[in-house]
Amino acid sequence: MNQPASNILGKVWLYCTVFLTGAAVMVIELLGTRLIAPFYGASLYVWTSVISVTLIALALGYFIGGRWADRAKNTGLALIIALSGLLTLVIPWLTGPILLATDSLGLRMGVFVSTLVLFSPSLIMLGMIGPFAVKLATSSLEGVGASAGSIYAVSTVGSVIGTLFLGFYLFPQVGSREIFLGLGIALLALALVVVYFERQHLRLIITLPPVAVLTIIGIFLIPLIAEPANNASKADNHKVQFERESLYGWVRVIDKPAENFRLLTVDASTIGAASISHGENVLTYQKIVNLLPILAPNIKHALLVGQGAGHMAMTLKEYGIVTDTLEIDPAVAEAASSYFGFIPTGQTIIGDARYEIRQLSGPYDLIIMDVFTGGSEPTHLLTVEALAQLHALLTNQGILALNFVSFLDNGQNAALASVAKTLTQVFPYQQVFISEPDTDFNDFIFLATNHAMNLNDESLSDTHRTWLKQRLVNIDQARGMTLTDNLSSLEHLQIRKSEHYRRMIVDLFGTSHFIR
Structure with a gap:
């Protein structure tokens, strides 16, 4: 019916x-x-x-x-x-x-x-x-x-x-x-x-x-x-120059005229910083990039994963190194070009690192991983499997440089130890440097290679040698775990870091600055 x-x-x-x-x-x-x-x-x-x-x-x-x-x-x-x-x-x-x-x-x-x-x-x-x-x-x-x-x-x-x-x-x-x-x-x-x-x-x-x-x-x-409510515009101590909501976060370029620096931020994470007057990079941990061409004089082709403001690629350009850049967020790439003077020297790739890395053939003499900011952790990029993909793109004498934000805790920090332990599964040699030696909360730069690096090499000046040795730290890997695609506790291990970093940014700009 x-x-x-x-x-x-x-x-x-x-x-x-x-x-x-x-x-x-x-x-x-x-x-x-x-x-x-x-x-x-x-x-x-x-x-x-x-x-x-x-x-x-x-x-x-x-x-x-x-x-x-x-x-x-x-x-x-x-x-x-x-x-x-x-x-x-x-x-x-x-x-x-x-x-x-x-x-x-x-x-x-x-x-x-x-x-x-x-x-x-x-x-x-x-x-x-x-x-x-x-x-x-x-x-x-x-x-x-x-x-x-x-x-x-x-x-x-x-x-x-x-x-x-x-x-x-x-x-x-x-x-x-x-x-x-x-x-x-x-x-x-x-x-x-x-x-x-x-x-x-x-x-x-x-x-x-x-x-x-x-x-x-x-x-x-x-x-x-x-x-x-335009909270940012009401503040006297900073000015938003660029603002874009992307698929991956709230991308902004923020000027602090009194302190003479410009920041590139995604949500509450700072991924780039430069002076307003001259445009030079002011992030201390990135200074080690100046020493990489000296430690490995044959670097010709590099890959930067996590472009940010593009300062590291521009530094490598001064040494005649062509750098491919990989950045997940097109809004970040736009801000880097428009407000930080970034000019690509190699291929510019926009996409997720794990996928895009599989499309690359290399080989690279240097790969820089700069994706682990003070904010949330892209844990899928720091596992044995992800590092093995990067290792396959390196030449035999190549270097993987990885920046990681954490507490030192006298070398006993579990997150830091986990990064070191995971790198050990893929690379025979590694050395770890701290950005600011007198501060516990810091950027840590891991240099992982297939060969031992000699910090006493004659190619290094006394100044460079002293700079590196003052920042060389030992990490107790026994405190960490091997991070894999199957099991990674990195985000849990970094809770204290995330809360501390967020508080630093809030103190810098105020809580209302991060409310849409």
């Missing part, structure tokens, strides 16, 4: 509703990391918190929604969707105050609490939609299984489409704040549409007024939410 047209239309609008709200769940989840990352970083702890909060909120939404659907007499989907729209709309507005309020809780607890407060209200409301939709779709007890399965299947398909649309198209084109704003408005508009279709179950006089009130409130809030 054919179903009446009204029944078919009733199911179509219901399935469209759960499809769109399912997409909204994933948009909020994925964008949540981008709102949190500039303040707390884009570490595993941010992703863990956002995913956990999403699951907690949906579980509560399913439970509360199921109870409410059985008891509600005058409440329908439209009101729930309108509430979720309004709560989504205010997320960017509340982000600054919530992040500032949770700052004192530390990295892990601060991330979790801020995520819970910001995203769970809207996600709970979106979770409630499923049980209500199941009840509306079920005409008899016999069909409850099919109805529930269909509703949640369509919702899941919506989540998949929403994820793909956001990641592949929307996010590269539109800022996260604007997407949140658009999503909130879209949910409010959807609620008004649902009011019309729900008239078969609930009278318009009951469903329309609350939805209309919530929509009007949302409209009045839009001007407050649409224009973010």
Whole structure:
């Protein structure tokens, strides 16, 4: 027997509703990391918190929604969707105050609490939609299984489409704040549409007024939410010269005129620094690049993984060395060229290192890995497997130079020891140098080779020899673990480092500077 047209239309609008709200769940989840990352970083702890909060909120939404659907007499989907729209709309507005309020809780607890407060209200409301939709779709007890399965299947398909649309198209084109704003408005508009279709179950006089009130409130809030507080411009001691939200972070070029230096930052990590007056590099750890052509006079071709501001490639150019650069973030590459005077001498590669390295044939006389900043750790680039890929690109006399930020702890730091131990699995020889000898928290430069390097070599001047020997450190590898693609605890081992580095940056610019 054919179903009446009204029944078919009733199911179509219901399935469209759960499809769109399912997409909204994933948009909020994925964008949540981008709102949190500039303040707390884009570490595993941010992703863990956002995913956990999403699951907690949906579980509560399913439970509360199921109870409410059985008891509600005058409440329908439209009101729930309108509430979720309004709560989504205010997320960017509340982000600054919530992040500032949770700052004192530390990295892990601060991330979790801020995520819970910001995203769970809207996600709970979106979770409630499923049980209500199941009840509306079920005409008899016999069909409850099919109805529930269909509703949640369509919702899941919506989540998949929403994820793909956001990641592949929307996010590269539109800022996260604007997407949140658009999503909130879209949910409010959807609620008004649902009011019309729900008239078969609930009278318009009951469903329309609350939805209309919530929509009007949302409209009045839009001007407050649409224009973010420009915290950076209010500060007297620094000025933002360049700002771009990319797929990988919040890229900015920041001037500190009083101190005469310019920084290139991604979220809360500094990946380049130069003087404003002359443009010379001011990062101490990168000075060792001047000595590499002396330690290995036959260097002709180099690879820089983690281009940053490009200073190391420009230093190598002075020695006639052609350097291919590999940078994951096109916004970083743009900032380096426009604000730090970076001019490529070799191939410029934009992409993820693990993938792009497999496409390279080499050979290289020198490979520099400068991706381990004070922020989150790209742990997949510091495993036995990743280092073996780099080793395969080196000549027999080649050098791998790896920069790593950590505490020294008298050579007993477990993260530092793990890096040394992992390098030992791939390279027979290594030496470790500290950037600033009198400071415990530091940049450490590992030089890994197939051959022993002689710091007493006659090619080194007394000044260079003294500089290196003063910075040579011993690492107790017994304190570390071998890092592999299967198991790497590096991010866990670096919690103290991440919190300390973040505090340094916050002290430099202030907490409000990292709120969008």
